[in-house]
Each structure stands twice: as C-alpha cells, then as structure tokens.
Amino acid sequence: MEIESELTQAAAHLDNFSWSWRNQAIKMGVCLTGKMNDGPMIEVRDLTKRYAGRVAVDGISFSVARGEIVGLLGPNGAGKSTTLRILSCFLPATSGSARIAGFDVFTQHEEVRRRIGYMPENNPLHKDMRVRDYLKFRARLKGLGYKASRERVDVVMQQVGLADVGRRVIGHLSKGYQQRVGLADALVHDPELVILDEPTLGLDPNQIRAVRQLIKDLAPRHTVLLSSHILPEVEMTCGRVLILDRGRVLAADTPENLQKIFEASRAVVAEIAASAEELRNCWEAMAEVTHFDIAPAGGEYQRCTFTARAGVDLRPKIYEAVRQRGWRLRELTRDRYTLEDVFVRLTRPEKDEQ
Amino acid sequence: MMRVFLTLVRREVGAHFVSWTGYVVVAAMLFLLGLSFIGILHALNAEPLTQPLTEIFNDSFAFWVIVLIGVPLITMRSFAQEKHSGTFETLMTTPVSDVVVVAGKYAGALLMYCLMWVPLAPLLLVLRHYVTAPGALDYGVLGTTALGMFLLGGLYVAMGCLASSLTRSQVIAAIVTFAAGVAMFLLGFLAQATPPQLGLPALILHHVNMLAHMRDFSRGLLDTRALVFYTTATFLLLYLNLKAVESRRWK
Numbered sequence: 193m194e195i196e197s198e199l200t201q202a203a204a205h206l207d208n209f210s211w212s213w214r215n216q217a218i219k220m221g222v223c224l225t226g227k228m229n230d231g232p233m234i235e236v237r238d239l240t241k242r243y244a245g246r247v248a249v250d251g252i253s254f255s256v257a258r259g260e261i262v263g264l265l266g267p268n269g270a271g272k273s274t275t276l277r278i279l280s281c282f283l284p285a286t287s288g289s290a291r292i293a294g295f296d297v298f299t300q301h302e303e304v305r306r307r308i309g310y311m312p313e314n315n316p317l318h319k320d321m322r323v324r325d326y327l328k329f330r331a332r333l334k335g336l337g338y339k340a341s342r343e344r345v346d347v348v349m350q351q352v353g354l355a356d357v358g359r360r361v362i363g364h365l366s367k368g369y370q371q372r373v374g375l376a377d378a379l380v381h382d383p384e385l386v387i388l389d390e391p392t393l394g395l396d397p398n399q400i401r402a403v404r405q406l407i408k409d410l411a412p413r414h415t416v417l418l419s420s421h422i423l424p425e426v427e428m429t430c431g432r433v434l435i436l437d438r439g440r441v442l443a444a445d446t447p448e449n450l451q452k453i454f455e456a457s458r459a460v461v462a463e464i465a466a467s468a469e470e471l472r473n474c475w476e477a478m479a480e481v482t483h484f485d486i487a488p489a490g491g492e493y494q495r496c497t498f499t500a501r502a503g504v505d506l507r508p509k510i511y512e513a514v515r516q517r518g519w520r521l522r523e524l525t526r527d528r529y530t531l532e533d534v535f536v537r538l539t540r541p542e543k544d545e546q
Numbered sequence: 547m548m549r550v551f552l553t554l555v556r557r558e559v560g561a562h563f564v565s566w567t568g569y570v571v572v573a574a575m576l577f578l579l580g581l582s583f584i585g586i587l588h589a590l591n592a593e594p595l596t597q598p599l600t601e602i603f604n605d606s607f608a609f610w611v612i613v614l615i616g617v618p619l620i621t622m623r624s625f626a627q628e629k630h631s632g633t634f635e636t637l638m639t640t641p642v643s644d645v646v647v648v649a650g651k652y653a654g655a656l657l658m659y660c661l662m663w664v665p666l667a668p669l670l671l672v673l674r675h676y677v678t679a680p681g682a683l684d685y686g687v688l689g690t691t692a693l694g695m696f697l698l699g700g701l702y703v704a705m706g707c708l709a710s711s712l713t714r715s716q717v718i719a720a721i722v723t724f725a726a727g728v729a730m731f732l733l734g735f736l737a738q739a740t741p742p743q744l745g746l747p748a749l750i751l752h753h754v755n756m757l758a759h760m761r762d763f764s765r766g767l768l769d770t771r772a773l774v775f776y777t778t779a780t781f782l783l784l785y786l787n788l789k790a791v792e793s794r795r796w797k
Contacts, residue, residue: 298795310635320561
C-alpha cells in the first residue's frame with residue numbers, strides 16, 4: 193500500500209518536473225517549480241490597508257485561478273488601485289495576506305515581482321524614450337538578457353500592434369498607442385500574472401475596443417487581473433467580476449450570474465397600437481401582471497411597462513393577448529438588467545435607499 | 547544584477563541627453579570654464595608662478611559655482627521626476643532590488659557629473675602646450691586634483707540623490723541640494739574663522755573643511771583624513787537614500 197502511494201507520488205513529481213522543465217524552456221528565465229503551479233494564481237485573505245485615518249481596503253478576500261480574467265469593478269475610491277498596488281508589491285498591506293503563485297507579496301516580493309506584469313493607473317511611461325528603446329530597457333530591468341530582450345520586444349510589439357511605431361518617441365504617440373506601450377511593457381517578460389489598473393482610461397471607443405481585444409487574447413496563457421469603473425468593459429472582457437465598494441467586496445461572480453440575481457424583477461416592455469382604456473382593462477384582467485404603466489409612445493401606439501410575478505415570463509402571454517384582440521404590436525422586449533444596474537444597486541450609498 | 551545596474555546607469559545618463567538638462571549643464575560648464583580660463587591666463591601673465599595651476603583653478607569662484615549649481619541640476623530628476631510622473635511605480639514593481647535602484651541612480655548621476663568636467667580636458671591640453679614653468683601642470687598633481695574633484699562630486703551627488711528621493715518635486719530637490727551644498731561649502735570659511743583653542747567644534751570644522759581639502763588635493767597632497775571623510779559621508783548619505791526608498795514598504 194505504502195509503496196504504491198510512494199510510487200504515485202514519485203510519478204507525480206516526475207510529471208511535475210518535466211512539465212516545469214518545458215515551461216522553463218518556453219518562459220525564458222522565468223523559473224517555475226512544479227509545486228507552484230498547482231495553487232491559485234492569486235490568493236488574498238482579509239487584506240486591509242489603512243492610510244492615515246482612512247480605510248482604503250477593508251478586509252477583502254478573494255482568489256483567482258490560473259488563466260482567468262478577473263475584473264475589479266467599483267466607483268472611484270473603492271480601493272481598486274490600492275488592492276492592485278499591494279498585489280504588485282508596491283505598497284505594504286496593513287494586515288492580512290496576499291499570495292501570488294504561492295509567494296507572499298510582502299516577504300517574498302522579489303519572487304512575486306518576477307512573475308507579474310503591472311501597468312499602473314494612468315500608464316506612466318518614460319515619454320522621452322523611443323518605443324523600442326523603452327521596451328528593451330524595461331525587458332532588461334526585468335532580468336532578460338541582451339538577446340532575449342530583443343526577441344521578446346519584437347514579439348510583444350507584434351502582439352499589441354506597435355510594430356510600425358518602434359522608432360517613434362513615446363510622448364509623441366496618441367493615447368491609444370501609449371496604452372499599447374504600457375501593455376507591451378507589462379507583457380514583455382512573459383509574466384504569469386498581468387495586473388492592469390484602468391487599462392482603457394482616457395481612450396476613445398475604437399481604441400477601447402482594440403485594447404479590450406488584446407486583453408481577451410491574453411487568457412489562458414496569462415492570468416489577468418484588471419480594474420475598471422467602466423461596466424461594459426468588465427462585462428465584455430472578464431470571466432469573473434468582483435464588485436468593490438468602500439474597500440469591501442460586495443459581490444463576486446460571473447457577469448451572467450450577477451445579472452441573473454436580478455432576473456426575477458426584470459420588466460417587460462410592449463408597444464401596442466390600441467387605446468389606453470382597452471389596454472388597461474386587458475392588463476388588469478391578467479393575473480400574472482402585478483404592476484403596469486401605460487404611456488403614449490407617439491401616434492396610435494402606447495408603451496406598456498409590466499412587472500410580473502416572480503419567475504414568470506410575461507412575453508408569450510402578452511403576445512397571445514395582443515393576437516386575440518387583433519392589435520398591432522411593434523415591440524415586445526424584456527428589459528435586460530445590465531451589469532450596470534447590478535452595480536448601481538450594490539454600490540448605491542445606503543442613505544439613498546432609506 | 548550587474549546587467550540591470552548597467553541598464554539603469556545607461557538610462558540615467560541617457561535621460562540627460564534626450565531632455566535639455568544634459569546639454570544645458572555642459573553648455574553652462576563651458577561658459578564658466580571659459581571665465582576661469584581667463585583667470586588662469588591672468589595668473590600666468592603675473593610672473594613668477596608660485597602655485598600649481600590646478601590650485602588656482604580649484605580655489606577659483608568658477609570651480610565652486612560649477613559644483614554647487616551643476617550637481618543639483620544633475621541630481622534633481624533622479625527620484626523626484628520618476629515619483630512625479632509615476633514611473634517610480636513601474637520601476638519598483640520590476641524585480642530590481644532597492645539597493646540596485648539606489649546604486650544605479652547614484653552611479654548614473656556621478657557619471658553625469660564626471661561628463662560635466664570633460665570640457666576641462668581641452669583647456670588643460672592648451673595650457674600644457676603653452677606653459678613652460680616647471681611644476682605648473684604635473685601629472686601627479688593633476689591626478690590628485692581629479693581624485694579630489696571626484697570625491698567632492700561623489701559626496702554632493704549623494705546629497706542630491708537623497709534630497710531627490712525625499713520629494714516628488716524636482717524644484718524642491720534642487721533647492722534643498724543647493725542649500726545643503728552651499729552650507730557645507732561655507733563651513734570651510736567658518737573653519738578658517740574658528741580659532742583652534744575652541745577644541746572639539748574647531749576640530750570637527752577642520753575635518754569637514756572642504757575648501758582646505760580641495761586646496762590640498764590641488765597641491766598634490768593626499769590626506770587620508772579627507773579620503774575617509776568623503777567616503778564615509780558619501781556612504782552614509784547613500785544608506786539614508788536606500789532607507790528613503792525602502793520606507794515605502796514600511797508598515
């Protein structure tokens with residue numbers, strides 16, 4: 193019995209070893225031992241950060257698995273940037289612990305910094321340098337050799353679409369390109385974890401779309417943790433969302449699940465050509481409708497908004513009613529609760545609700 | 547580690563030449579050296595020459611102005627500018643240790659200080675060609691003078707880096723460095739005015755008398771007390787600089 197378990201252990205070790213060896217070959221210079229690859233990428237427990245007289249992060253806990261794209265979402269001042277700064281070893285936490293790839297961010301910060309690519313808020317860059325020189329400089333700082341840094345710089349410049357501006361001075365580039373330089377910098381040493389603080393801040397819609405696609409393409413090779421206060425961005429790029437407010441995690445789930453939480457109270461909207469009188473009579477007779485509003489919507493149309501009993505989909509019933517009476521129907525939709533609504537509901541200051 | 551260090555040094559020096567500071571410092575340097583060159587030529591005309599030329603130069607107003615103003619201009623950006631623009635955050639989240647960052651920034655600034663003195667070389671060559679008086683430009687004396695200027699610069703640059711690491715504003719860093727530099731310089735005059743009967747204060751002032759130190763160096767005199775003073779003071783300042791960088795991580 194014992195021998196058998198020992199044998200399996202040995203086999204597992206060997207397996208781990210060869211796996212890590214392959215990784216080592218792929219990730220030039222980035223040392224990975226088999227053991228480190230098992231746990232979650234990020235593990236945060238009761239993390240608290242107090243500035244003089246103010247709590248920025250208030251005992252948050254979460255974990256992120258390898259290959260995930262996770263978004264920290266919250267209004268300004270919710271503690272997103274502080275959390276990311278602690279994870280990237282720039283600031284110490286007041287209490288609690290955070291581990292990245294199994295290494296403590298406070299006691300083993302050099303190991304952690306080797307494994308992360310961090311782009312701070314507002315994407316600070318040496319604006320006086322040329323794109324290629326800057327990336328080479330950054331690659332060297334991150335421990336890549338002369339040849340390796342040149343190769344990696346070429347790869348990331350291709351990856352983020354900087355290939356034709358390599359000779360340009362960073363300060364002369366548009367904001368979108370500067371953002372790509374920041375991303376390229378975060379990726380240049382092929383880190384396991386990429387931490388991006390507000391990666392699309394100040395970009396125009398086209399640039400936002402491009403950056404978003406870039407981020408999406410990072411998984412599953414890299415784990416990504418990003419922060420944002422723009423909801424559609426998180427909704428579109430992230431597999432999981434943590435909603436932060438005043439230093440606490442209010443909710444943590446996939447964007448779809450967060451929407452489902454509010455599904456029960458979703459409203460249905462219909463625009464029907466009929467008199468308000470007729471419509472009112474019809475809806476009052478319908479048992480599933482708990483509440484409705486009728487408002488003129490231009491011409492002969494009336495816009496009706498319904499609230500249904502929990503768990504009931506009103507749409508087929510309304511269609512049936514309209515068909516029987518021979519009304520003209522031009523719209524029948526269910527109000528989608530966007531992540532935005534979830535967000536607003538969760539983060540709304542309590543005094544508003546009272 | 548060495549590679550990272552050299553990368554940082556290269557960036558520090560390079561940054562002076564992609565912006566205007568490097569050129570301005572070197573240009574101002576040329577102007578002031580020209581002024582002191584006139585002084586030296588006057589001294590040469592007044593026969594007979596009794597001191598080495600280096601002493602005339604290092605005692606001159608131009609030399610001290612260059613050190614006192616040039617160093618703050620060089621060092622003000624080293625940490626303050628990075629803190630202001632936020633690149634300090636990207637720098638400190640790379641796997642580079644604090645010691646290497648401090649050493650790299652210091653070495654870069656010191657190298658820039660040395661580059662600042664490069665325009666001196668052609669002037670010396672010209673003088674060598676025309677000066678016939680024996681002992682006016684001796685290789686040994688030139689060597690000790692260079693060492694003295696290097697040590698003095700080392701101390702001042704360390705002071706400047708420390709000031710820069712304590713603030714986000716380049717202007718404040720420059721002003722603090724300038725004020726501290728002038729204060730150190732003026733201690734030399736205070737030392738000359740303090741009678742030795744005063745005991746310990748006079749002794750201390752005597753040891754930090756940089757005017758006298760430079761005079762010794764430019765005469766070809768190597769005083770170990772001066773060497774010890776400059777190296778220990780420099781290392782103390784660099785240590786404080788390191789602590790200032792580390793303080794970000796204190797709980």
